[in-house]
Amino acid sequence: MPAPIPDRFTGSTVLVTGAGHGIGRATAQRFLAEGARVVLADVDADAAGEVAAQYPGDHALALACDVTNTESVNEAVTTGARWAGGLDVLANVAGGARPHPPIQEMDDDEWAHELDLNLTGVMRCIRAVVPHLREGGSIVSVSSINGLAAFGSEPYSSAKAGLTALTRNLAIDLAARGLRINVVAPGTVRTRVWDGQRGGADRNAPLIPLGRPGEPEDIAAAIAFLASADAAWITGITLPVDGGMLTGPRQITTTAAWRDYLDATGDGSALGS
Numbered sequence: 001m002p003a004p005i006p007d008r009f010t011g012s013t014v015l016v017t018g019a020g021h022g023i024g025r026a027t028a029q030r031f032l033a034e035g036a037r038v039v040l041a042d043v044d045a046d047a048a049g050e051v052a053a054q055y056p057g058d059h060a061l062a063l064a065c066d067v068t069n070t071e072s073v074n075e076a077v078t079t080g081a082r083w084a085g086g087l088d089v090l091a092n093v094a095g096g097a098r099p100h101p102p103i104q105e106m107d108d109d110e111w112a113h114e115l116d117l118n119l120t121g122v123m124r125c126i127r128a129v130v131p132h133l134r135e136g137g138s139i140v141s142v143s144s145i146n147g148l149a150a151f152g153s154e155p156y157s158s159a160k161a162g163l164t165a166l167t168r169n170l171a172i173d174l175a176a177r178g179l180r181i182n183v184v185a186p187g188t189v190r191t192r193v194w195d196g197q198r199g200g201a202d203r204n205a206p207l208i209p210l211g212r213p214g215e216p217e218d219i220a221a222a223i224a225f226l227a228s229a230d231a232a233w234i235t236g237i238t239l240p241v242d243g244g245m246l247t248g249p250r251q252i253t254t255t256a257a258w259r260d261y262l263d264a265t266g267d268g269s270a271l272g273s
Contacts, residue, residue: 002221008228010035013084015077017067017125018094020047022191023142026216027091030224032059039080039087041065042094067094067121074128081132089227090129092122092141097156106155114155119162126170126181135178138227141167142219143185145242160185164238171236180235182226187242189214209244 014031018024020042028040028051038060042048045064052060061083065076081087095118100110122141129139146153147160167183174181190213205212222241225231240246 001215001217004030004033004224005228006034008034008224008230009089012088013037013039013080013086014089014091014227015039015041015080015087015129016091016093017041017065018142019051019062020044023186023189023216023219024091024093025051026220027093027223028060030217030220031089031091031227034224036089037061037084039063039076039083041076041080043067065094067124068116070124073121073124077125077128077132081129086134087129087132088134088137090125090133090137090139091223091227092125092139093223094121094125095142095159097153100153100155103154111155115159115162118156118159119166122163123166130174130177130179133177133179136229137179138231139174139179139181140223140226141181141183142223143183143238145185145187145240145246148185148238148240149246167238168236175235180226180231182231182234182236183238184219184222184226185238185240185242186214186219187240187245189216189219191216207245208242209247212243214241214243 009031014036016024016028016031016038019028019038019040021044024042028038031038032055037058040048040052040060040062043064043066045062048062052062061080063076063079064072066072097114100106126139141163143160143163144157145151146157147162147164151157163183167181170181188208219241222239226234226239
């Protein structure tokens with residue numbers, strides 16, 4: 001796994017949403033390992049608290065935060081900024097997807113939920129955080145390769161694609177304030193979502209040129225890079241971190257290989273991240 005860079009964020013404060021589990025937890029731990037003070041915000045406050053408890057002193061603060069609720073977001077951001085005297089980085093990791101019917105059978109509430117959690121929720125966090133970000137601050141949001149190619153899950157994929165457009169447009173405005181904003185787009189990553197599916201994340205290994213699913217720490221390393229001074233001249237981009245999935249499947253080189261893959265997985269629904 002990518003090794004932390006000691007002291008890269010010493011003196012900085014980072015707010016991580018979705019910090020209780022998976023990529024969010026790994027991201028919070030990465031920033032803590034690199035010297036930052038971290039506000040761990042999650043709708044599962046107990047899980048965030050478990051992570052914070054591993055770092056005694058004033059290094060970590062766990063807060064409840066529901067990104068689908070404006071009041072909850074504003075309260076968490078204000079409390080975190082007050083605790084630290086300001087913020088330097090926002091890592092928008094909170095998000096997710098759930099099973100849904102075909103688009104022709106989907107009701108408005110199901111569609112709206114996915115967009116609210118994965119797109120509008122990110123906007124709420126950015127809107128709340130920007131007044132508290134110090135000059136030179138950075139925002140990194142987590143999208144998905146689902147937002148860059150056709151991997152199914154239409155509402156989720158549409159929301160994640162929206163993050164690219166949101167980020168490109170905000171990059172111009174935020175640059176005038178001395179702030180940067182970027183997106184990381186993971187491929188298949190070994191998280192709770194994939195662990196609950198048949199075959200887990202490893203079912204996609206034949207499709208990944210680098211031969212394995214990603215780990216949460218792989219995504220955390222990319223987030224930390226884009227948030228750091230090492231990326232000081234990078235803003236407005238969407239960076240795929242997918243083991244090469246967007247370049248094309250590793251072993252699907254013949255019709256027979258493709259048929260074998262479908263036989264093993266049952267269908268093509270495993271392509272998404």
